[in-house]
Structures are given as C-alpha cells and as structure tokens.
Amino acid sequence: MSYELLAEPVRRYIRDQRWESLRPIQAAAIQHILATDDNYLLASRTASGKTEAAFLPILSKVDFRVAGVPVLYISPLIALINDQFQRVEQLCRYLDVPVTKWHGEASRTAKQKLLQQPAGIVLITPESLEAMFVNAPYQVKTLFASLRYVVIDEIHSFLGTDRGIHLQSLLARLRAVNTTSSFAVVGLSATIGDYSEAKRFTGDESRTKVLLDRTGKDIVAQFRYFPANDTGGDVPLPLLKDLYKQTSTSKALIFPNSRGLAEVIAVKLRQIADRVGGHPYYFSHHSSVHKEVREYVEHFAKNNQRQPFCIACTSTLELGIDIGSVDKVVQVDAAHSIASLIQRVGRSGRRNDEQSQLLLYATEPWSLLQSLACWQLYQEGFVEPLRTARLPYDLLLHQALSIVKERSGCSRAALLMQLRQNAAFTEIPAADAEAVVEELLRIGWLEALGGELIIGVDGEFVVNSRNFYSVFKTELALKVVHAGQTVGEIPFSPQVQADENLLLAARIWRIKYVDVPAKRVEVVPAHDGKKPMFFGGGGVVHPRIREQMLQLLSTKAVPPELDEAGREALRVLRQEFAGCGLPPEVGPMRPVLVQEDKLTLFTFNGTKINRSLTFLLQCLDIEFVADERKSSLTLSVTPALLNDLFEQLRLFALDVDFHLQDAIANNPGLLEFAKWGEALPLQFQVAILKERYFDFGGAAEFLEKTEVVSSLNASNS
DNA sequence: GACCTGCTGCGGAGTG
Numbered sequence: 001m002s003y004e005l006l007a008e009p010v011r012r013y014i015r016d017q018r019w020e021s022l023r024p025i026q027a028a029a030i031q032h033i034l035a036t037d038d039n040y041l042l043a044s045r046t047a048s049g050k051t052e053a054a055f056l057p058i059l060s061k062v063d064f065r066v067a068g069v070p071v072l073y074i075s076p077l078i079a080l081i082n083d084q085f086q087r088v089e090q091l092c093r094y095l096d097v098p099v100t101k102w103h104g105e106a107s108r109t110a111k112q113k114l115l116q117q118p119a120g121i122v123l124i125t126p127e128s129l130e131a132m133f134v135n136a137p138y139q140v141k142t143l144f145a146s147l148r149y150v151v152i153d154e155i156h157s158f159l160g161t162d163r164g165i166h167l168q169s170l171l172a173r174l175r176a177v178n179t180t181s182s183f184a185v186v187g188l189s190a191t192i193g194d195y196s197e198a199k200r201f202t203g204d205e206s207r208t209k210v211l212l213d214r215t216g217k218d219i220v221a222q223f224r225y226f227p228a229n230d231t232g233g234d235v236p237l238p239l240l241k242d243l244y245k246q247t248s249t250s251k252a253l254i255f256p257n258s259r260g261l262a263e264v265i266a267v268k269l270r271q272i273a274d275r276v277g278g279h280p281y282y283f284s285h286h287s288s289v290h291k292e293v294r295e296y297v298e299h300f301a302k303n304n305q306r307q308p309f310c311i312a313c314t315s316t317l318e319l320g321i322d323i324g325s326v327d328k329v330v331q332v333d334a335a336h337s338i339a340s341l342i343q344r345v346g347r348s349g350r351r352n353d354e355q356s357q358l359l360l361y362a363t364e365p366w367s368l369l370q371s372l373a374c375w376q377l378y379q380e381g382f383v384e385p386l387r388t389a390r391l392p393y394d395l396l397l398h399q400a401l402s403i404v405k406e407r408s409g410c411s412r413a414a415l416l417m418q419l420r421q422n423a424a425f426t427e428i429p430a431a432d433a434e435a436v437v438e439e440l441l442r443i444g445w446l447e448a449l450g451g452e453l454i455i456g457v458d459g460e461f462v463v464n465s466r467n468f469y470s471v472f473k474t475e476l477a478l479k480v481v482h483a484g485q486t487v488g489e490i491p492f493s494p495q496v497q498a499d500e501n502l503l504l505a506a507r508i509w510r511i512k513y514v515d516v517p518a519k520r521v522e523v524v525p526a527h528d529g530k531k532p533m534f535f536g537g538g539g540v541v542h543p544r545i546r547e548q549m550l551q552l553l554s555t556k557a558v559p560p561e562l563d564e565a566g567r568e569a570l571r572v573l574r575q576e577f578a579g580c581g582l583p584p585e586v587g588p589m590r591p592v593l594v595q596e597d598k599l600t601l602f603t604f605n606g607t608k609i610n611r612s613l614t615f616l617l618q619c620l621d622i623e624f625v626a627d628e629r630k631s632s633l634t635l636s637v638t639p640a641l642l643n644d645l646f647e648q649l650r651l652f653a654l655d656v657d658f659h660l661q662d663a664i665a666n667n668p669g670l671l672e673f674a675k676w677g678e679a680l681p682l683q684f685q686v687a688i689l690k691e692r693y694f695d696f697g698g699a700a701e702f703l704e705k706t707e708v709v710s711s712l713n714a715s716n717s
Numbered sequence: 718g719a720c721c722t723g724c725t726g727c728g729g730a731g732t733g
Contacts, residue, residue, distance in 0.1 A: 076722060104724045127723040135725060163722070258719060287721060315720045336719070367718095470723050539719045629718065 002030040007060035009094040014056075025213040026053040029186075032211060033057035039185040039202040041155065043192060044213035046320060046346035050188040051084060054151050055091060058186070061148075064097050064120060068146035071121045072174075072183075074129070074167065075153045076319065078103050079298075081123045083322045084153065088121060097121060103128050118143050126167045127469040130402065133173060134463060137406045140177055147174065147183040154319050155187035156339070159198055160386025162674070165395045166471045168388075168424040171203060173403070176418065191342055194385030201388070203423035214381075219345055219356040221375055223559070225566035228363040234264045234531060235332070239361055244272045246359060247310050247328060248279070251301070254312040255344055256332035259286040260531035262312040265332070266506035267529075269310060281309035284506040286316050288477070288534065289488045293505050298323050312506070318343040325349065330359045334370035336539035338383050341374050360561075365573045366629050368566055370541075372559055373548035384542040389691050390427040393684040394676040397436050398471060399424075401455070404446060405463045409454040412437065432684070439681045473675045478514070478521045480504055487523070493533040496521060501529030543606035543698070546631050550590075550604040554582035577602075579711035592639060592710040599642070599710065600634045605702055612699035616649045619659045639710045650703040653696045660686045 002022055003011060014022075022030070025044040032040060034057045042050050062070045073088070075081045081101055089099040098120035100110055104127075114122065122143065132140050150171065158164030171185065185202040191214070192198055199208040226239035235256075243254070243265070256262055262284045270282035281304075283297040297311060301323040317323065318340060329348040335341040349356035360375065362368035396419060403418055404410060419425050419433050437453070440446040445459035455463055462468060477489040478496060488504045490496060501510050502523075509523035553574055558567055580591040593600045603610055607628060614626050617633070622645075625634040637645060652659070664670055664685055670693075671677045677688055690696060 078723075125723060131723090131725065157722085161722095316722095318721085333718090340720085464725085466724050466726095469725085472722065474723085534719085 002027040005030055005034050005060070006056055007095070010056055010060050010091075013091050013094045023049040023053070023213075024215070025050060025211060026056065028211045028213075029053035030057045030060075032209065033186065034061055037184050039187075039199075039204060039208040041187045041189055041195070041198055041208065041210045043189045043195075043210060045190065045216060046343070048213060048215075051087060051153070052091070054186045054188060055088060058149050058151070059091065059095055059097065064095065066146055068118050068180075069114075069120060069122050069143045070146060070148040070181075071151065072144065072147055072149070073121060073123045073151045073153065075123065075125060076157045076163070077154075077321070078105055078125060079295075079321045080153060080319065081106075081125065083320075085123055088123070092121065099123065102132075115139060115142065126163065126170055129170050129174075130166070130469045133170070133406045134402055134468065140174075144174055144177055146180045147178050148181055150174070150183050150185050152185060152187045154189070155198070155201065156189045156192045157319060159192065159201065160388055162389075162392070162395060162471045164201065164388060165392045165424050166398075168201060168203065169395065169399045169422055172422040172424060173399075173406075175203070176421075190339075190346070191381075191383055192386075193339070193383035194387075197385060197387060217346075217349060217356045219348075219358055221358040221360060221561050223360045223362065223368070223372065223375075223562045223566045225362050225368055225563060225569050227365075227565075227569070234261060235268065236363060239332075239363065240265070240268050240272065243330065243332075243361065244269055244278075247308075247330065248273065249308050250310075250327040251304075251308055251325070252310045252328040252330060253317060253326050253344070253347055254310065254330040254332065255314070255335070256312060257314070257334075257336070259288055259314055259534045260503075261332065262286055262314055263503035263506065264531045266310070266312040267503050267508060269312075270506060279308055281307060282506055283309070283311045284504075285311050285313035287314070288490060288532070289505045290486045293487065301326070315340065317347065323347075328357045328359060330361065331371070332361045333363055333367040335374055336541060338374055338377050338542075338545070339386075341378050342383065345378075362566065362569075364629075365569045368569055369549045369552055369573065370545065372552055372562075372570075373545050375561070376552075376559075377545065377548055382544060384544070389688070391432075391687055391691055392424065393428065393432065393436060393680050394674045394688055395471060396425050396428060396433060397440065397679060398676040400433075400437060400440060401445060401459060401463055402468075404453055405455055409449070409452040411451060412448075412453055415453055435681060436684065439679070443679060445679070471675055473672070476519075478516075478519050480509070480521045480523055482509065482523050482525070490521065490532045491534060495530075495533050501526050502532045503529050504532060540607040541628075541631075543609060546604040546606060549631075550582075550586050550602075553577050553591075554586050555584050577711075580709045582709060587707075588705045589707045589709050592642070592708050594639055594711050598634055598636050599639055600632050601642070601708070602630065602632045603702065603706075604631050606695070606698070608693070608695035609698040609702055612653065612694040612696050613649070613702070615659070615663070615694065616652045616656070616699065619652050619656075620648060639708070642708055646703045646706070650700050653700040653703065656690070656696050657683075657686050660689055664689070 025042055026049050029042055042053050081103055085101050092099050100114045100122050102122050102124040158167050195210045199205040202208045226236045228236050256265055266282050266284040285294055285297050326348050329344050345358055360371050362371050416433055444456040446453050447456040475491050477491050479489050480487045498511050498513050508526045508529040510526035512522045512524055514521050577591050591602050617624050661682055674688055
C-alpha cells in the first residue's frame with residue numbers, strides 16, 4: 001500500500017532493486033511523510049533501510065523544478081556523506097535530481113557548479129554549514145531559501161552534545177533564511193533513551209513524531225574472564241590466545257575501549273597468526289590511524305566476501321559507515337554506555353538470517369560487573385537518556401560571533417532578538433544573553449560602531465581562523481611518516497623520541513627522528529614495541545548502570561552467559577560485600593567497607609555525581625582517595641561520623657558557586673570540555689560546569705537519601 | 718579509565 005503512494009520513478013527504482021517488500025520503517029515513513037508536513041524521527045536498528053525510508057517519500061513529494069535546493073542532508077561524518085552519496089545518487093538518477101557533496105574534502109568544481117545552478121539534494125556537515133554562514137551568507141540564501149526538507153543522519157550522535165546544540169542553532173538560522181517556504185526535519189536514529197528530548201531537537205516538539213521499529217536481532221552473548229596479571233602487560237596473554245582462537249576464522253570487530261589497546265591487540269593477534277600460519281588480515285582502526293589507511297581497512301572489510309579478518313577499533317566503527325557484515329563483535333572490558341553497546345552489537349550478523357554474536361571479555365572483577373550490568377540493561381531495552389543543555393552560554397557566544405560575521409554587522413537589538421528566537425538558546429534569560437554580548441565587547445571580539453556591532457580587531461583572528469567552524473577541541477599531534485607515507489599520528493609525550501618503538505596502524509615502528517617544528521615523526525618498521533601513549537579524560541557512566549551493578553552484587557543469581565572463571569570472580573566480589581548484608585532490593589542503600597582507621601563508601605552512582613562528591617570533599621579539605629571504576633571513596637573517618645559528613649557536604653552542594661569560581665581560578669583546565677567556554681564571564685563558566693560537567697543536584701539527593709550499610713554494623717549485629 | 722567528529726581562502730605547482 002505504501003508502495004502505491006510513491007511517485008512512478010521512485011517505484012521504478014524499487015522494482016529495479018528487486019526488493020521483495022518495504023521494510024516496516026520504510027512503509028511507515030512513506031505513509032506519514034507523504035501525508036503531513038510534520039517533523040519525523042525514524043528510529044530503527046542499523047541496516048534497516050532508514051536512508052531510503054526518508055528519501056523515497058521525500059523524492060516523491062518534493063517539487064525539484066523550483067530554483068534552489070529543496071532537500072538538505074546533514075551528516076556527522078564525511079565518510080558517511082561519501083557512502084550515502086552513492087546510494088542517494090543512484091536513487092536520484094531515476095528523477096534527474098542532482099546530488100552534491102558539500103564538505104571540506106569535496107570537489108570545489110562540484111560546489112561551483114551547484115552555485116551556478118542551485119538544485120537537487122545537498123549533503124553537508126554541520127561545520128561546512130557553519131563555514132558557509134560565516135564566509136558566504138549570500139550562498140546560504142541562494143541555495144537554501146526554498147528548503148522543504150532537512151534530513152539529519154545518525155541524529156542520536158548529536159543528542160546531548162555540544163555539536164548537537166551547534167546543529168540546532170544552525171537549523172534555526174536556516175529557518176530564518178528560509179523565506180519562500182518552510183522546511184520539515186527528518187531525523188534518522190538508532191534506538192535512543194528519551195524520545196521527548198529527541199523531539200525537542202527539531203525545534204518544535206509538538207510537531208515532531210517518532211516512527212519506531214523496535215525489532216532487534218537475536219544476540220548470543222558470552223562472557224569470558226581472564227584476569228590481568230600483576231606484572232603489568234597490557235592484555236593478558238591467555239586472553240589474547242583465546243581471542244585468537246575465537247576469531248581466527250571469522251570476520252570480527254574488536255572494541256577494547258582505547259586506541260592504545262586496539263594497537264596492542266591488532267599487533268599481538270597478527271603475531272600469533274604469523275606463528276601458527278593464520279591469515280594476515282589484522283588491522284587497527286581509530287582516529288589516530290591515517291585516513292587513507294582507515295579507508296583501505298573499510299574497503300577491505302566491505303569487499304571481501306570470503307576472507308576472514310579482524311579489526312581492533314574504537315568508536316570510529318560505531319556509526320553507520322558501510323563495512324558490510326561481520327560475524328562476531330568482541331568487547332574487551334566494559335563498554336561505557338548502553339548506547340554504544342547497541343551500536344557495536346548492531347555491526348554483527350547484518351545478513352538477515354544470521355544471529356549476532358557478542359563476545360565480552362573482562363580482565364578485572366569491576367569491569368566484569370559493569371559489563372554484565374550493561375548487558376542486562378541492554379536486554380531490558382534501557383538506553384541512557386541524554387539531556388540537551390538548556391543554558392549553553394558558550395555556544396551562544398560562538399553563535400553570536402558567527403551571526404555578527406554573517407550579517408557583516410548588525411544592531412545589538414537585532415542580534416539579541418535573533419539569539420532569543422533561536423531554539424537552541426530559548427531558555428537563556430535575555431539579560432544573560434546581553435551579558436555575554438557585553439563581555440564580547442569588553443574583550444574586543446566585538447566592537448560597537450555607529451550603533452552597529454561588528455567583529456572587533458581581536459575577534460577577526462577568532463572568526464577568520466579555521467578553528468572557528470567547530471565547537472569541539474582536538475588534541476595536538478605529530479604526524480607519523482614511513483618512507484613518505486603517512487601512517488597516522490601520535491600525541492606529544494615523553495615517549496616521542498628517537499629510537500623509541502611504538503605501535504600504530506597494526507604495525508610496529510621505531511622512531512628515526514622527531515621534527516617538532518614540522519610536527520612530524522619519521523619511523524621505520526621494527527619487531528617489538530609498546531603501545532602509543534594517548535591521553536584523554538575519563539568516560540561518563542550513567543547512574544543506572546551503577547545501580548544495576550549494585551543489584552548484581554546484592555543478589556545470588558549467576559548469569560548463564562558467564563564462563564567458569566567469571567562465575568568465580570563474581571562470587572569473590574559478592575563475598576567482599578557479604579558483610580554489609582545488602583538485601584536483594586537495595587533501594588537507597590549503599591555499602592561501606594570498614595578497615596582499621598578508614599572506610600570505603602561505594603556510591604554506585606554515575607560519574608557526574610561522583611565527580612561532584614569529590615569536588616565537595618575537596619571544598620571541605622577532607623583527604624580521600626576516589627576510584628571511579630569502583631565508584632568508591634576511601635575516607636579517614638569513622639562510620640559514626642559519616643552522617644554528619646553527608647549533611648555538611650549536602651549544605652555545600654546547595655551553594656557551590658563560590659567554590660567553583662575559586663576552582664576555575666586555580667585550575668583553568670576545568671573548562672577543558674568547552675571550547676568556547678573560556679571567553680565567558682566567570683558566572684557563566686560556573687553555570688556550564690554545573691550543568692554539563694557536574695551534577696550537584698544529583699549529589700545533594702544522594703547525600704540526603706542514601707542509607708549506609710557498613711560491614712562493621714553487620715558484623716556487630 | 719575514553720572515544721569521536723570538522724575546516725576557508727589563497728597561491729602555486731602540476732596536469733591535460
């Protein structure tokens with residue numbers, strides 16, 4: 001029935017593709033998009049035909065004969081644009097609709113051609129759109145004044161992120177340009193945790209509908225436990241041997257949570273394969289592997305029907321880049337979020353008749369616990385809800401500069417009006433927006449000239465820099481080159497000097513010389529090396545995962561997916577907490593283990609709340625040791641004093657601004673997470689810290705409600 | 718104990 005609704009050229013495309021039927025998400029999208037002008041979120045798993053679900057009806061509905069570009073597709077990745085270009089262009093040939101890639105690596109000739117004859121569909125990144133607003137606002141008008149649809153791919157990757165707020169703001173600015181029509185948004189998404197929050201993203205929650213296909217795949221999960229030995233060693237040898245056995249004849253993706261470990265695993269598996277005469281197709285894939293090497297790996301995976309292969313990777317292979325199907329997905333130690341686990345699992349068994357196989361290794365009891373908790377929550381259908389920041393002062397600052405540049409100067413009232421009407425900033429009070437603009441004037445990034453605001457002398461450097469178009473920071477790195485070929489990059493570290501060895505792109509290298517001014521390292525192949533040092537902050541674990549971990553500790557059931565060693569590790573960990581006498585329903589109870597003159601409080605709470613508790617303890621000048629992996633705080637107080645301490649901390653939590661101001665002054669690195677936060681007035685720096693880095697509300701609630709059960713009380717009774 | 722993402726305009730050399 002949905003098929004009948006489509007335009008004839010689109011139906012011809014479907015016939016030529018020899019599709020037997022439309023997927024559920026496609027059928028639903030066709031009916032809805034053709035019937036209304038509402039916004040839609042199309043949520044279903046990887047490889048379920050979401051792209052077609054959006055484009056089949058849009059191509060049937062939109063009149064492409066009018067001047068201008070009626071359909072804009074926005075993607076978080078260049079690689080995804082290049083993939084989607086081929087699919088969309090193939091479809092568009094049936095309708096004579098031109099498709100143009102518009103990103104930093106796209107052909108300039110093609111862009112020029114589009115500007116001369118604006119038509120069809122444009123595929124763009126948020127940063128390229130930002131650049132167009134700043135550098136060529138007349139082009140934005142020429143191209144997008146008559147937009148009818150904006151398709152946002154992998155929209156979940158924007159939710160709850162600074163880049164998402166940036167994109168929201170760009171959408172609002174597109175609406176302001178959209179003078180001859182109005183456009184609807186169609187977001188393509190994986191399963192997400194909070195659909196009402198996702199609907200806000202379009203800028204009009206009430207006119208946004210969710211089309212959801214919950215059909216999942218059967219997944220067989222297996223947990224295998226190999227404790228890391230004390231002598232160090234990055235990955236336990238028995239684990240590597242088992243991993244080799246499990247994957248040597250499969251197409252496998254291995255996710256070890258860090259670039260360094262991805263290199264270790266790729267190199268060591270290749271060495272084992274060398275010794276026993278296995279296949280040589282071992283790769284690594286992450287942001288520090290050079291783009292061309294990554295593209296080769298992607299191409300190999302996609303085009304090899306029969307050869308087994310193994311890619312040790314990070315989240316670079318989480319999003320929808322087309323690498324075909326794999327037989328096995330391996331997670332080494334706990335994934336940091338369910339959302340990420342979903343994406344990784346979705347990579348396996350993509351052919352319709354296949355079961356997905358998931359292999360979860362743990363090297364340490366707490367990681368095993370977290371991994372089990374994630375898996376259970378995954379099965380329950382839980383996904384972390386992500387809340388978009390309501391007070392993104394830093395992004396408002398960035399967009400204020402961008403708008404002034406776009407308009408080549410404008411009155412203060414016009415700027416403030418445009419910011420207030422921008423859906424990304426509606427909850428920022430008018431007086432606060434004014435204060436941010438005032439600060440921009442004070443630091444000379446803006447200047448007032450005859451009633452107009454223009455970019456100031458110092459601001460010119462900011463807005464004319466290549467760095468202006470993105471809202472995220474990147475680390476400085478040295479390019480690693482072998483015989484004229486770039487292999488990848490490594491960050492500056494003490495390791496980077498001549499004759500040091502390192503692993504990169506699944507190979508071992510020795511550094512010949514380091515050219516610091518040229519940011520270049522020349523390497524030659526070697527036979528033994530260590531993983532490169534990469535830096536990064538900690539990951540953010542959602543409180544629900546920690547609750548589930550505690551639940552696992554306080555019950556007796558043994559998850560059937562666990563191997564023998566895993567069962568034993570879980571038993572030992574449960575034994576450690578047996579003295580606390582936790583009931584099966586823990587509710588607000590949290591265990592405390594008492595040693596001689598210290599105690600360890602296990603908060604079993606999320607990273608942001610733990611961070612806040614840590615900060616409050618620092619304010620009180622109390623000595624402690626925090627361990628985020630165990631979600632624990634070790635303090636030199638007696639259990640009897642714990643309630644008083646909680647009450648003191650809670651009072652601090654309610655009035656923390658002064659301490660945060662102090663902390664920022666002493667440690668500007670605190671604002672590292674917000675690229676445009678450093679230029680803000682202090683009170684707004686405090687505000688973005690409170691909303692995005694800490695969770696003092698959650699901490700206060702924890703301090704108020706938690707009932708401590710200590711091992712001491714239990715053994716006394 | 719993290720991971721990821723993007724990029725203008727210009728000049729000049731090289732290619733067809």
